[in-house]
Amino acid sequence: MMELALSAEFRPNEFPSASREQWRELVDAVLRKTGASFESLVTKTYDGIELQPLYTLDDALPTPYALAPAKQGWDVRQRHAVPDPVAVMNDLEGGVTSLWLAIPADSLERVLDGVYLDLAPIVLDGDVDAARAMLRIYDQAPLLAADVVGNLALVPSGEALDVIKQANKLFPGLRTVVVDALPFHDAGGSDTEELGASLALAVSYLRALTDAGLGVAQAFAQLEFRYAATADQFLTIAKLRAARRLWARVAEVSGADVPQVQHAVTSSAMMTRRDPWVNMLRTTVATLAAGLGGADSVTVQPFDAAIGVPDEFARRVARNTQNLLLEESHLGEVIDPAAGSWYVEKLTDDLATRAWAWFQEIERAGGLPAARSLVADRIAQTWEKRSARLANRSDPITGVSEFPNLGEKPVVRPPAPGAPVAAADPAPGIDSDSQAPWGDPPPIPSVSGRSDSSWLPRVRYAQAFEELRDLADAQQERPQVFLATLGPVAAHTARATFAANLFNAGGLATPNAGPTKTADDVAQKFKESKARVAVLCGSDTSYADAAQVVEALREAGAERVLLAGRKSDAEVDGYVYAGCPALEILNDTFEFLGVRR
Helix, strand or coil, X not given: CHHHHHHCCCCHHHCCCCCHHHHHHHHHHHHHHHCCCHHHHCEECCCCCEECCCCCHHHCCCCCXXXXXXXXXXXXXXXXXXXXXXXXXXXXXXCCXXXXXXXXXXXXXXXXXXXXXXXXXXXXXXXXXXXXXXXXXXXXXXXXXXXXXXXXEECCCCHHHHHHHHHHHHCCCCEEEEEECHHXXXXXXXXXXXXXXXXXXXXXXXXHHHHCCCCHHHHHCXXXXXXXXXXXXXXXXXXXXXXXXXXXXXXXHHCCCCCCCEEEEECCCCCCCCCCCHHHHHHHHHHHHHHHHCCCEEECCCCCCCCCCCCHHHHHHHXXXXXXXXXXXXXXXXXXXXXXXXXXXXXXXXXXXXXXXXXXXXXXXXXXXXXXXXXXXXXXXXXXXXXXXXHCCXXXXXXXXXXXXXXXXXXXXXXXXXXXXXXXXXXXXXXXXXXXXXXXXXCCCCCCCCCCCCCCCCCCCCHHHHHHHHHHHCCCCCCECEEEECCCHHHHHXXXXXXXXXHHCCCCECCECCCCCCHHHHHHHHHHHCCCEEEEECCCCHHHHHHHHHHHHHHCCXXXXXXXXXXCCCCCCEEECCCCCHHHHHHHHHHHCCCCC
């Protein structure tokens, strides 16, 4: 029988085809049992794109997007903001294939001593003095002009234009300009806002280059685009695919045939200072998405990048993330693996269409830099929407707003260059002579180059919750909220876990009553905790006695009583539930307890 089964021929036509309508009928039947609507299965992005629960051939584009350019893998590019020759060499010997150096001009020669510049391209950070120094290093090195590649990453204006023209004469293969879209992302912008603004910025650079005397094709050849890669795998893949399509259109109408060169950098905005180990997971997904999306170069930010200068362990994990995906998962051996996916193709097209409309709106407003206020206002509106979803945890942050670890050991790093930590009292248990890991948050580090992006703010998605964690840690005694658990563990564990998760996200301790039988049991446990705020946590059945428990808690000294759930006949001071304004509740609790910044 087994031999017969193994030898049987597979015949796909034996399976009857199903229509979207049949699928919808089955889905609706399940939804009716839960009381949910079909719309609950549809996710809307910050660009207003509706992501459907199912894509079929009906969603296929008339003309699929062109495949990414054929290449073997991608360039593993690591960033260094500290002139450390040992760290640079460790990266190169550990699999890094190019260097992104944001270091002073006078340290370049020392840092690059022993580096084979024909094997490891160098990308700078927009400093004109550093660019001049790099040209001198190239000129003195035993290299053919054709072997010099990389990017000076200059903004084509003022004296930088002279350096660009000099570089073109000396080293034709050396790019000189980076179109840095990271500031638009780091300000809280959406994917299409990042894409459209990058086009506007690139076109402004093309105008400056051609006005300086470069030909159109030569001007196009100067540019490399830098985009953020996030833990949203499919949006990152689609964004990079859309970016190539958009730039191809700009090249087409400009009379050039120069493909877009992409450098993907794992998002700074998504990185956390608390539970930073989770950043390894975020950057792994982001790197996978960048590779599948066709990025030419990828930079993985070390997991401790939001805290300060990464150490060797963090840099090693960052580069090995790419090594694993390239060498063990072989992601670089397939050209545009997402091509043909109805979902990804449709998402790519939706992003490209909206980004092009946004680019045209910026151009109608005078282009960049004239339209800065338009861009800043639009991104600020998106950040306001994103902030609201972060605040109610609709956009959860693992390890911060969800599943926080109050017992985590702080990760200590020296401050990054240009981002000194403000003076602060050390957190309890931290030597006052050492770098305090918590306390006043440092300025958010930037991995953007020296393009003039000071007109945009820099944000991190976790910052509001982490500020509360810092505040709670700075107290002599950690503020607390008592969980008044009703009944046996099985009856209260779901809501008690939810409530603990919410209040721990603000750094509040959450002692609980454990299994209880009577209101007096709960009140006695509350009195022993010396807390001032209590949260009732139980089942719908146990909430029938909630009024009695509330009364007992108030008699035991509870000054504020909340309830985990959406409704109750008991007279409570508020409710906590899935989708509630968690950040507002946390701030109100801190204010009530007299804990202020």
